[in-house]
Amino acid sequence: MRGGFLQLLMKKKELIPLIGFVGCAALGATTASFYFLLTKPDVILNKTRNPEPWENLDPSKPQKLITINQQWKPVEELELVKRLTK
Numbered sequence: 542m543r544g545g546f547l548q549l550l551m552k553k554k555e556l557i558p559l560i561g562f563v564g565c566a567a568l569g570a571t572t573a574s575f576y577f578l579l580t581k582p583d584v585i586l587n588k589t590r591n592p593e594p595w596e597n598l599d600p601s602k603p604q605k606l607i608t609i610n611q612q613w614k615p616v617e618e619l620e621l622v623k624r625l626t627k
Contacts, residue, residue: 550557578584582594591597600613 550560578586582598585591585594600615
């Protein structure tokens with residue numbers, strides 16, 4: 542089975558673009574996963590250190606990839622509940 546994969550590619554050249562596209566998709570998915578894991582605040586790796594990381598978010602900074610016409614203002618009811626529970 543030595544060189545079997547390369548021999549298959551030499552026989553069936555139409556598989557080369559398919560393997561290239563699948564490889565690029567896998568690399569992109571892996572890269573995006575690591576990016577979101579390390580940079581986004583809503584992904585929790587260690588719950589004992591900070592169990593509620595969404596409490597420390599800056600509301601003026603958009604958290605989505607694309608934000609259209611976002612205007613933030615505090616909801617009065619939520620602010621009241623926050624004050625009562627602390």
